Amino acid sequence: MRIISQNVTNYGIEVSKDTIFRINLAWCDSIKELSDILDTHKNNSIFLDLPIKRIKPPNNKYTLDDIIPIILSHKQIKYFAISNVESPKDLEEYIQKIPAHITLVPKIESPTAIENISEIVNAIPTDKKIVMLDHDDLFSAIIKNNKSSNIFKKYIQQLTDYCNSNKITLLRTIGVIFSDEEKRISEYVQ
Numbered sequence: 001m002r003i004i005s006q007n008v009t010n011y012g013i014e015v016s017k018d019t020i021f022r023i024n025l026a027w028c029d030s031i032k033e034l035s036d037i038l039d040t041h042k043n044n045s046i047f048l049d050l051p052i053k054r055i056k057p058p059n060n061k062y063t064l065d066d067i068i069p070i071i072l073s074h075k076q077i078k079y080f081a082i083s084n085v086e087s088p089k090d091l092e093e094y095i096q097k098i099p100a101h102i103t104l105v106p107k108i109e110s111p112t113a114i115e116n117i118s119e120i121v122n123a124i125p126t127d128k129k130i131v132m133l134d135h136d137d138l139f140s141a142i143i144k145n146n147k148s149s150n151i152f153k154k155y156i157q158q159l160t161d162y163c164n165s166n167k168i169t170l171l172r173t174i175g176v177i178f179s180d181e182e183k184r185i186s187e188y189v190q
Contacts, residue, residue, distance in 0.1 A: 005024060022049055081106075084107065087120065109134040111142060135156070
């Protein structure tokens with residue numbers, strides 16, 4: 001799987017049709033903006049990424065119920081990531097509301113999530129099982145809980161081993177784009 005963020009298109013980088021286009025809903029200021037992005041990328045499979053319990057900016061200003069009509073009207077949406085999943089309970093609302101043809105992707109961002117990974121994966125209602133690791137938030141959670149940063153690699157290895165031995169796709173960040181062209185301030189400051 002190759003997934004590329006919507007922010008690359010801000011710099012004229014084209015996304016090939018075989019690339020899964022990720023829309024991080026933290027970066028969509030409105031439902032209209034989301035709809036416009038989806039209309040522009042009709043030929044790509046779409047990976048929606050919904051920030052839940054996100055405290056850092058930017059952040060979306062709408063609910064799951066607000067985006068359900070958009071999901072229902074855009075059949076190219078194939079994946080739906082949910083932030084800060086730490087237990088199967090965190091997936092319940094999404095299992096009930098997201099159409100069955102969309103693969104739910106729990107985002108693993110804490111030691112608790114890694115400790116509960118088997119239960120989380122078993123709650124995913126599709127045959128294809130995918131989880132997404134947020135390295136930065138995992139590290140922050142370790143530090144926030146006053147644990148040694150030395151356990152960071154242990155947790156990543158534990159998650160990787162589990163996914164490998166259970167044929168679960170583990171999505172991880174590979175690189176980031178930096179630019180001196182970014183002029184937006186409003187998405188960062190509330």
